[in-house]
Amino acid sequence: MFERPKSGQQAVLVHLELPGADYASDRQEFIELAHAAGASVLSVIGGSRRQPDPGLFVGSGKAEEVAASVAEQQAELAIFNHDLSPSQERNLERLLKCRVVGRGGLILDIFAQRARSHEGKLQVELAQLQHMSTRLVRGWTHLERQRGGGIGLRGPGETQLELDRRMIRDRIATLKRHLEAVRGRRAENRRARQRNETPVVSLVGYTNAGKSSLFNALTADDSFASRQLFATLDTTIRKLSLPTVDQAVLADTVGFIRDLPHDLVAAFRATLEEAREADLLLHVIDVSDPERMARVEQVNEVLEAIGADTVPTLQVFNKIDLQPDRLPGIERDAQGRPHRVSVSALSVTGIGALREAIAERLTPDSHQAFSLRVPARAGRLRAQLFAHRAVRAEVLDDQGAFQLQVEMDYPRLRGLCEAAGVTPPPAPGEVEDWEREGVK
Structure with missing residues (x-):
């Protein structure tokens, strides 16, 4: 086991060509991602495999090559352009003696740097904690120690690992509550736009x-x-x-x-x-x-x-x-x-x-002409129809209602009428059906 360094930007990049991937474009994008995260790229190690190695992803021979490059260039971390499992990251860190970051962790780091709003920071923190929660067992030796000693703290205690996991679970629950409130506000804003x-x-x-x-x-x-x-x-x-x-x-x-x-x-x-x-x-x-x-x-x-x-x-x-x-x-x-x-x-x-x-x-394709009676109480509906530029003619009848000739798609017209409590005109084809059945 080793004590993980807490910082460092000097990086060795590792990119394997796997079946179905475009090596050149993926490699260039990977380098751009590393630069975007602020890494100083010391070297890029490539290779190819038919399928990832279960333990080290890259295989033992390639892992030894990466370890030699890390040691020679005194790199502080190795970044892989692939999603690594927690066990693969752990095995690689033991072998390379440096921090190991997979593609997902790299993108999360970029998002953490770019987030500016309160909502964005909450979203990134939640993603990072969810990512971290499966990767706590690493090279940190203090995670195996038990919390104990001192008045009120003697006994079996609680390992640091358990404490960290519980704190992460609690923070994730808090972030989800905050983001659910954000989601509710966004949904209300969308409903307001739909009403308008x-x-x-x-x-x-x-x-x-x-x-x-x-x-x-x-x-x-x-x-x-x-x-x-x-x-x-x-x-x-x-x-x-x-x-x-x-x-x-x-x-x-x-x-x-x-x-x-x-x-x-x-x-x-x-x-x-x-x-x-x-x-x-x-x-x-x-x-x-x-x-x-x-x-x-x-x-x-x-x-x-x-x-x-x-x-x-x-x-x-x-x-x-x-x-x-x-x-x-x-x-x-x-x-x-x-x-x-x-x-x-x-x-x-x-x-x-x-x-x-x-x-x-x-603009929908299905604009059709309809006759519509809008009572005086439904002035908002009349205003909406004019806002849609759907009114082609208008006459005020003896009861103070507006007799409108409108042209628009029927589903939207029906929705506006129903929201205003006004009976919509018959759908296209309904009048013909009634006449065919003898209903006048």
């Missing part, structure tokens, strides 16, 4: 695809944006100005990445729900990235994991300034609906076309 019929557009995408820069270009905001992994973590919501849509909001969410730790996804549930509850997702894709299609699949996997895979999506090919042969504009699907928009958030090229595409995707 405010459509929500949410940005999603692989980290460093340019989401925050696009957010700033669409909202004229000055939120922090930088060309680095996980530049921003905290969800930001701003008003979004669109043609033909009176009001809408845009939400910028945390970036995704391959093998995003499950603890992190669970902790950021309240934040990620902004994507799941959105009316439209803007999937931002770095068009200059040669691995962009693999990134798209990885983002889609995370969206499926959080239940957002059924939300309508508009792809945004960003950074076309890095590809001179790609022109800004809208690409449409077989039904003529906007499917993809090419833009440059940095030079604000194609942003107007993107606004038009968003507005078109938020």
Whole structure:
């Protein structure tokens, strides 16, 4: 056993090529992650295996090579670009005589540095504690000692390990209560937007695809944006100005990445729900990235994991300034609906076309004409219909009610009427059915 060092940034990186992985792109992303965490990379040790070794992940021969590199360069930690089990981390630390960090721990460390808001810090702390709770038995010799001695403390006592576990369990329970309250506030805000019929557009995408820069270009905001992994973590919501849509909001969410730790996804549930509850997702894709299609699949996997895979999506090919042969504009699907928009958030090229595409995707196809009687008491419903630009004609009858000719999609019209306590017009086809049955 050894006493783990409490600090240190001098790192040896270990990256194995496993079946089905792209070695070059994964290796480069791994190095960028290490730099983002503040590590000084001394060397990168590569290799390949058909499957991970149960005890050391890399196998005994490769582990000895890593140990020699750590000793020669006096590295303070070894970072593996793979998820390691607690026993693998423990075995590697015994052999390498330095701290060992897996991919999940590395990403958690970056999130801990980036979190700025109170909510973000709570989410990261929860993820870290959940990650740590399975990894307490390590090289810390004090964890085996019993708490005892002194008046009132003699007897079998409680081991330090048990104390640490209990303290972590208590803190996790407290954090979950706080985050559940945060989740409740977010849900109430979403309900308020739904009552006001405010459509929500949410940005999603692989980290460093340019989401925050696009957010700033669409909202004229000055939120922090930088060309680095996980530049921003905290969800930001701003008003979004669109043609033909009176009001809408845009939400910028945390970036995704391959093998995003499950603890992190669970902790950021309240934040990620902004994507799941959105009316439209803007999937931002770095068009200059040669691995962009693999990134798209990885983002889609995370969206499926959080239940957002059924939300309508508009792809945004960003950074076309890095590809001179790609022109800004809208690409449409077989039904003529906007499917993809090419833009440059940095030079604000194609942003107007993107606004038009968003507005078109938020406008339902099934607009139909209906006659509706709105009593004087339901003035809010009348105002909402005018806000939706759905009123085509209006006449005031003898009872002071408004006879309206409206044009909009039926499900939304029925929902507005029911919320206002007004009888909605018959659904399309209902009148014909009644006449067919002889009902006048």
